Amino acid sequence: MSKPRIATTSLCGCFGCHMSLLDIDERILALAELVEFDKSPINDHKDFTARCAVGLIEGGCANAENVHVLRRFREQCDVLVSVGDCATMGGIPALRNLVPLEECLREAYVDGPSVFNPGGRIPDDPEIPMLLDKVYPAQEVVRIDYHIPGCPPSADTLWKTLTALLGGTSVELPYELIKYD
Amino acid sequence: MSEGPRFTLDGREIPLVPGQTVIEAADAAGIYIPRLCHKPGLEPFGSCRVCTVKANGRSVAACTYPASPGMIVESDTEEVNAHRKLLLEMLFVEGNHFCMSCEKSGNCELQALGYRFAIAAPQLEFQFPVRDVDASHPDILIDHNRCILCSRCVRASRDLDKKEVFGFVGRGPHKRIAVSSGTRLRDTDADVTDQALDVCPVGALLRKRVGFAVPVGQRLYDKVPIGGAPVVPEAPVAEEGRA
Numbered sequence: 041m042s043k044p045r046i047a048t049t050s051l052c053g054c055f056g057c058h059m060s061l062l063d064i065d066e067r068i069l070a071l072a073e074l075v076e077f078d079k080s081p082i083n084d085h086k087d088f089t090a091r092c093a094v095g096l097i098e099g100g101c102a103n104a105e106n107v108h109v110l111r112r113f114r115e116q117c118d119v120l121v122s123v124g125d126c127a128t129m130g131g132i133p134a135l136r137n138l139v140p141l142e143e144c145l146r147e148a149y150v151d152g153p154s155v156f157n158p159g160g161r162i163p164d165d166p167e168i169p170m171l172l173d174k175v176y177p178a179q180e181v182v183r184i185d186y187h188i189p190g191c192p193p194s195a196d197t198l199w200k201t202l203t204a205l206l207g208g209t210s211v212e213l214p215y216e217l218i219k220y221d
Numbered sequence: 222m223s224e225g226p227r228f229t230l231d232g233r234e235i236p237l238v239p240g241q242t243v244i245e246a247a248d249a250a251g252i253y254i255p256r257l258c259h260k261p262g263l264e265p266f267g268s269c270r271v272c273t274v275k276a277n278g279r280s281v282a283a284c285t286y287p288a289s290p291g292m293i294v295e296s297d298t299e300e301v302n303a304h305r306k307l308l309l310e311m312l313f314v315e316g317n318h319f320c321m322s323c324e325k326s327g328n329c330e331l332q333a334l335g336y337r338f339a340i341a342a343p344q345l346e347f348q349f350p351v352r353d354v355d356a357s358h359p360d361i362l363i364d365h366n367r368c369i370l371c372s373r374c375v376r377a378s379r380d381l382d383k384k385e386v387f388g389f390v391g392r393g394p395h396k397r398i399a400v401s402s403g404t405r406l407r408d409t410d411a412d413v414t415d416q417a418l419d420v421c422p423v424g425a426l427l428r429k430r431v432g433f434a435v436p437v438g439q440r441l442y443d444k445v446p447i448g449g450a451p452v453v454p455e456a457p458v459a460e461e462g463r464a
């Protein structure tokens with residue numbers, strides 16, 4: 041039987057959740073035995089090669105490309121897991137939801153104290169994904185099957201979640217592993 | 222067992238002293254009923270409804286409802302807990318709770334109730350309301366983003382500190398905590414020693430320069446759930462998404 045495939049992505053996140061995944065230490069070897077990594081920054085595969093059993097989503101949606109990737113994950117994965125506070129609640133990037141987008145861009149590219157931008161131009165190359173009005177948690181964009189909070193979730197939390205999912209059982213975490221920080 | 226008036230709470234007979242509320246009688250018997258706005262020592266307020274129980278089949282707030290002999294109260298049931306969970310989720314999405322950068326994290330009663338009820342992520346739409354922070358006072362700040370309008374500070378300032386520094390203004394979604402004289406905290410007689418500062422369940426009313434004093438792992442609710450061990454030790458947290 042071929043190994044189940046797993047895909048991961050970092051949308052509007054900081055890669056901290058991926059770092060936490062690597063924090064499972066030598067259990068990464070056991071994981072490599074259990075699964076085949078498909079699209080993921082861990083192996084740098086840019087697109088899906090086959091349908092996946094599990095997709096891990098780090099980060100919420102801040103721009104059009106995040107939405108595109110998230111929808112693609114929903115299509116290609118049997119079970120989609122939101123990992124971390126950014127995917128589940130917006131997280132730190134969602135702090136910008138409290139400030140109008142125009143003001144954020146002006147602060148970043150024009151008015152900020154450390155900005156040198158004599159032309160005062162705000163980047164608008166069509167190659168750059170369009171920013172959304174707000175940062176959205178993943179479940180406000182597509183259906184998400186499981187939510188794992190934490191900033192980041194601990195390596196133990198991710199390990200327990202993955203082994204439960206791959207073992208076909210429901211994900212149950214002990215009290216100490218549910219954390220919003 | 223001593224004679225005297227009793228009522229039934231989740232199938233257990235517990236004694237009551239006339240005049241006690243349901244939550245007071247439960248506390249005296251060592252049974253935890255989840256709560257947020259209620260705090261022993263402050264006059265009951267009954268606003269958050271997290272303490273909702275069914276008394277003879279009717280939903281009531283345990284922190285304001287008087288215990289009476291023979292009544293049948295249900296608290297730790299699937300139906301009542303689902304109601305509490307929904308209220309907690311509403312409190313989360315109605316404010317701006319960025320726990321990872323909050324001084325109260327680990328010691329916060331709202332967060333701790335989220336953990337106790339195994340809320341992996343609120344499934345209601347996040348509101349991201351625009352609210353301000355009043356850091357005008359040299360020693361104290363109010364972060365309205367995290368205020369859940371429980372009125373504990375109002376009651377403590379009025380009844381314990383005898384000051385009336387805090388009060389509510391506005392109604393409905395515009396309701397907010399305000400300071401009574403002037404518009405900024407620095408214009409009031411609020412003081413860093415006020416008991417009002419000790420009662421805020423969340424990270425809304427804070428003393429400056431004391432945040433993050435306790436390391437992660439040693440904070441109030443890092444290992445032990447609020448209200449003690451829940452009935453089910455392994456809680457299913459990563460529930461199927463509902464969105």
Ligand code: SF4
Nearest residue numbers: 318320323329423424
């Ligand atoms: S007040 Fe509580 S729930 Fe809100 S951000 Fe702080 S720790 Fe989290």
Ligand code: SF4
Nearest residue numbers: 368369371372374421
């Ligand atoms: S500041 Fe704190 S104590 Fe006062 S109403 Fe808000 S949450 Fe309650």
Ligand code: FES
Nearest residue numbers: 267269270272284
């Ligand atoms: S604790 Fe009873 S209504 Fe808030």
